[in-house]
Amino acid sequence: MNAKITCVSSGETVAAKIIQPVGLVLPSVNDGWRFDFEKHVRKKYCRAFVLVCEDTPDVIEGCLIFEMRNGVEPYMAFIEVAPHNRGKDRVYANVAGCLTAAACRLSEKHGTEHYRGWLTFDVKEHRKEDEIKIMALYCQKYGAVRWGQATMLISPENGEELISKFLMSEQ
Numbered sequence: 622m623n624a625k626i627t628c629v630s631s632g633e634t635v636a637a638k639i640i641q642p643v644g645l646v647l648p649s650v651n652d653g654w655r656f657d658f659e660k661h662v663r664k665k666y667c668r669a670f671v672l673v674c675e676d677t678p679d680v681i682e683g684c685l686i687f688e689m690r691n692g693v694e695p696y697m698a699f700i701e702v703a704p705h706n707r708g709k710d711r712v713y714a715n716v717a718g719c720l721t722a723a724a725c726r727l728s729e730k731h732g733t734e735h736y737r738g739w740l741t742f743d744v745k746e747h748r749k750e751d752e753i754k755i756m757a758l759y760c761q762k763y764g765a766v767r768w769g770q771a772t773m774l775i776s777p778e779n780g781e782e783l784i785s786k787f788l789m790s791e792q
Contacts, residue, residue: 622726623789624672624719626682629711636675637682639723639788645671648684653704658684661699666692672719682706683716687727695728697721697742715787721763722787725780738777745771 622639647658647669662669672683683706686699702716721740728740744759746752756773759765764779775783 622723624715624723625787625789626672626674626716626719627714629714635713637672637719638675638678639670639672639685639719642669642671642681642684645673645679645681647671648681648701648703654684654701656684656699656701658686658699658701661686664688664698666690667698670720670723672716672723674713682713683720685720685724687724689731693733694736695724695732695740697724697740700724700742718762718783719787721775722780722783725775725783726788728775728780729777738780740775740780741768742773743771744773 624637624639626635626637627633628635647662648654649657649659658669661667666689668687670685670687671681673681681703683702685697688696688698690696700717700720705711706713706716725740729738732738744752744755746755752771756767759773763775763783765773765775768774
């Protein structure tokens with residue numbers, strides 16, 4: 622999938638791709654990331670995807686683990702932007718939006734029956750106030766709605782908006 626990320630210093634759009642990480646080592650806590658993606662992708666029905674720039678295909682800008690729960694329900698199990706893309710000194714913007722849009726596209730393609738196009742994910746943080754902040758961000762930026770204590774949903778309609786905003790159309 623081709624993505625639209627922005628170089629923060631110049632404001633220019635940078636050509637990027639969301640791919641399965643063939644030949645790339647998945648990020649881990651040892652590399653300054655919050656999650657150990659190699660460990661989490663080993664579960665049944667899980668697939669890892671990474672966002673890389675076309676100019677630097679060996680540098681992971683963000684990572685996603687997409688899961689088909691019970692083989693039918695699309696679920697964004699883990700998502701994280703690279704440490705160098707966080708905070709005020711980040712290199713690229715829109716990395717999380719691109720990865721979330723990719724999960725929505727995968728939901729369209731792989732969801733079955735009434736799950737098609739619906740994306741679910743859970744927000745779990747150590748501190749409740751961080752959890753609430755992240756949930757509010759997903760509601761505001763990505764059109765997610767809260768369902769239960771920590772589960773979020775993105776509807777097929779909002780997923781389409783994210784795909785149009787953050788991904789290039791597939792030919």
